[in-house]
Amino acid sequence: MLTLYDDAISGNGYKARLLLHQLDRPYELIELDILKAETRTPEFLAINPNGRIPTLKLDDGRCLSESNAILFYLAEGSAYLPSDPFERAKALQWMFFEQYSHEPFIATSRFLRLHREQTPDVLVDLERRRSGGEAALEVMQQHLETHEFFVANSYSIADIALFAYTQVAGEGGFDVAPYPAIVAWLDRVRAQPRFVAMG
Amino acid sequence: MLTLYDDAISGNGYKARLLLHQLDRPYELIELDILKAETRTPEFLAINPNGRIPTLKLDDGRCLSESNAILFYLAEGSAYLPSDPFERAKALQWMFFEQYSHEPFIATSRFLRLHREQTPDVLVDLERRRSGGEAALEVMQQHLETHEFFVANSYSIADIALFAYTQVAGEGGFDVAPYPAIVAWLDRVRAQPRFVAMG
Known part of the structure; x- marks a missing residue:
């Protein structure tokens, strides 16, 4: 197992x-x-x-x-990863985007707010992470205005990777309400078969 | 083309x-x-x-x-990416390590040192990136003490990803001399067929 x-x-x-x-x-x-x-x-x-x-x-x-x-x-071999080589690479593109351009801003801000004392240094650190998080949400919003999911118009691991911390972006101080395409996509992910919530 | x-x-x-x-x-x-x-x-x-x-x-x-x-x-389909699914995933593991645990410290420090005025704020930023860069080099050193390359004992895209900024770590203020397994691996990468230097 x-x-x-x-x-x-x-x-x-x-x-x-x-x-x-x-x-x-x-x-x-x-x-x-x-x-x-x-x-x-x-x-x-x-x-x-x-x-x-x-x-x-x-x-x-x-x-x-x-x-x-x-x-x-x-x-690999499931419906959650496209079989076409270019589509697979696009899934990876979004997953590298998530780890480089999204997670260090939105997830780290959430961690700092939930699990660290809010000292002046931590508040400065949070402020420094704001513009990067907003830029990531802008890129997602723009893509989702014309796409149902991130790759090949079907739910894939690229959506899972980006859903994980976008769903709790508010806990990191990032309100997703100004990004309606993201809000609608979060609901589409939650509506997937066998979806389970975090925590 | x-x-x-x-x-x-x-x-x-x-x-x-x-x-x-x-x-x-x-x-x-x-x-x-x-x-x-x-x-x-x-x-x-x-x-x-x-x-x-x-x-x-x-x-x-x-x-x-x-x-x-x-x-x-x-x-895909070349000798630079293993065909075994687990080995492919290990290549990705090292590539995500590179983008999350290596690049933001070593590459960004190099960028700040080469292309930004060394203001007090920039110097503080550089100092903040030091421990992360050293931790990444430690992880690489430990792996390379018992492996010729990062995945499947052969040169792959995982090596290319990690070579890119490790070779110029010194420009980011990170001396690789204390990491002899990294120094030897850098030479093994440079000895690959059709290798070309950066820049």
Whole structure:
């Protein structure tokens, strides 16, 4: 059976949990507490030297980390990843966009607001992340004004990757109401078969 | 023919240029100057709404951005991307590591040092990026102490992705001399057939 190392507060972990549920793949969940540095123990660093969840362990003991690499691996051969090479690369394009241009602003702001004391330094850090988060939402809004989903007009791992933290953007201080195409897309994702909510 | 929108100062663009050369794929190069905001013109935003190079345009006009998605697309079916699904996912794992845990520290520090006035704010920003860059180099060093390359013991797009900015880490203020396995790996990459240097 698959084993998923995860923390319930993580949207990156939720990506894997959502896809595993939608694929009806059973797995053992091992919960680690990021806030208690349980991802920095020698035991876990042997599993992922980068010290981050989610990490997936296969039956044979091999381990895979990085949420979007896990999504790609699990979705191979399913309806959640297009088979056309260009469409697959477009899914990756949006997933790299998510990790570089979205997550460090929106997800990190959420983490700082929910799990850190709001010291002057933290408030400065949050302010510095504002324009990047807004730019990411603008790019998503523009795409979704003319597309139902991010790739090939069907729900895929690119949507899962971007849904994870966009659905809780408000907790990071980013109101999605001014982005109506994003609001409608969030509802389309929630309406997918076997959808499960985060947390 | 393929068209690559790129700026010679970009290590992300170099990834695509190196692989295109190693694959012996001809392409037209359209150079844009990041420092003059030529990636933020209406014309280029129509090609990549996220306003970043590199972006690849296919014969039929379809466009693909995000350097590592471009690598994955170009390498499909070649020796530069393993065919085994788990190994492919491991290549992606390292490429997501590169974009999330390496590039924002090492590449951005290089950009700030080479292309921005060294104001007090910039110096604070550089200092803030130091520990992340060192952590990324530690993870690479640890892996390379027991592996010749990042995935499947052969040179792949995971190596190209990580080589691009590690080779110029010194320009970002990160000395790689204390990481001998990285130094040896850099030489192994430079010794690959049809290798071309950056810039």
